[in-house]
Amino acid sequence: MNTISDTAKASSSDDTAGASKSAGGRHSLLLIESDQPCREQVQKALTKLGYTVTLVDNGVEAIGCFDPAGHDLVVTDLHLPDMGGLEVLRKVKAMCEETPVVVLASNSEVSDVVQALRLGASDYLLKPVADEDVITHAITRVTEAQDLARENRAYREQLEARNQELHEHIELLQRDHEAGRQLQQHLLPRSPYHYPAGIEAAYRLQPSLYLSGDFIDYGLFGERFVGFYLVDVSGHGVSSALVTALIKHSIMHLLRERPLFSQLNTIDKDLTDILEMINAELIGTSLDKHASMFVGVVDSRARQLHYAVAGQVPMPALVTSEGAHWLTGKGRPLGLFHRGGWEVRHCTLPSSWRLVTCSDGVLELLDGDLLQKEAQLLQMIDRSRGDLDSLCAALKVDTAESFPDDITILTLRQDLAAD
Template identity: 35%
Template structure:
């Protein structure tokens, strides 16, 4: 289907001269509608060619406001023609019947320029509308982010309230820790509690991922461990840690939240000075320092929350008169030099051996400038963004290292 012709409105006094002007224009895909005044032109008119003799000067501005308009004249009336252009008309041409080809080119060019201007105006209006929508969307997004930030910050404060007071000494063993969330909420968690005059219990967990879902698992862990401790009768301490891990494994699988964790659960027999423990894929392994030597506690186990029906090992080792037991989340590996995992683990052993206190180890990792996990961290949320991962260090020292 051929494209529709552009309709050109010719305003002139009726007669042979107007007909001749219309015939001159009606070529090159241009159609013509001749009229005596602007009111007679159809709405689809694309451009007006007005003869100076048919339009008074007072109407030039009105023509320019309606449509792009060319003025034609049979005589060079410079003053009048220039005033027509000044009033907003596109251009003028003298003796149009002799310069028909030029007139048609001027008409086509004027229509193109007018169309481009209209397109730009539509684009400008569309862009302004889009910017307005974007501003509203950004404002709404900022509002939702602020609400989420407040929720996360409140959640982080609640999570920190679930942590035990530090440091604490239970039956000659001092427990201390430092927990640094990389954002508002942490996937790392720990706890230690005295059971009676003979036993104390502790665990150290690193839940996969970050954010609210990982933090919810730590809350679940806190609740379950308290319940399981209340249900324990103090017998067979060697069975407690593997039973806890197996029960938590079932709980996470039944929850179906796609979260798993690495855990170390320990029961200290203060009377025998013996540690009963079990673990689930702990990395790095707990490091025991005594008599100027450091060794990783032996044993291995599957992560908690990945596979059903897992049996966790029942392990144990005697605790020397003077010892330090270090537990670190895997975030510490990001703070150690070395190109391989093995190299970083060896470097951690070296630094643990050289550290007497928690502050010593933090200093060797250049982390002493970071605040402890207290109200300072809560007030400066989202946390330690310079850390690539949550980082937690826990140290147990005893029995001759009792600082109380």
């Protein structure tokens, strides 16, 4: 066995220069050839390409000295004195499938060349080789293909690693979102909830994503006032859900500062104070978020509804024995203008009534333009008599797999014996 090392020299041939560049960092090649003239010709061309050539003249010695980590390429004659070149090819491929093999064959061994290609040979050269350019072209093709395969393998490994990182990141986000969803659910009130004087509050909230930009709350103040609100924050997902938490926190903070809805003569001011506070919060945070809101108080003793709206679409509906109708009111959304023009309105309630408030996501479940959708929704509210379960069934809120927007329906009801 002889080892010959040579440094590639500049060549006037563009192909040789290109092949040297393609060979790049490869420095070791195993050449198996017993025919001396052919061996010298191939060896000379390979050393010009920048390879260190390990030269052997039989198959047994070649298999013994082949190093998958050390030999970047194998060139073997198909006709060797001790074993067939096809057997050498099989053994090399068995030891390292990725090592490219180029076979040398005479014109009479064309069938063996076909078999060699089937066994995984990368290319072939027919002897006698016309000149070094033929060798250069063949090795260039093989090394370029090897480069491409190596790059593709590296890209694939990088892609798999990044996909794994992405998968882990998505799992982490899903766990975080699920934790956030559970926290948001924990902040919501119980449904249904029964208050004195036969007032019941209930809701259905279906987020379009893990977290909802819709939020509702209600509570008893003193012995006669039931306060409530529905807020719909623009956008979806985490940022909108965080704003709903901010709104609840702000209202709770205001409750700690002073008693809300404790006196009949301050209810209207309390309602507008809530809207002004949330409006200032949204503008001050610079989160580029706005919200619509319906906030109200039921005076169970006087049977009167005090309420205000801020950009609410659709308007709340009141259902009585005479049917369902939209409440009136006006006011700009929160978080867009320093002055929203909000006003508190009053409505006398009969002995039996239902109040239905929906976020605008409900309209996405209906067909037509806005006026047609509102008309359909009012008909559904009327047919359901303001019953939450019946309305949700009509809108298919509980059976749909996904929603284009957050869906929230808040209902309040009271049934008293007629005077």
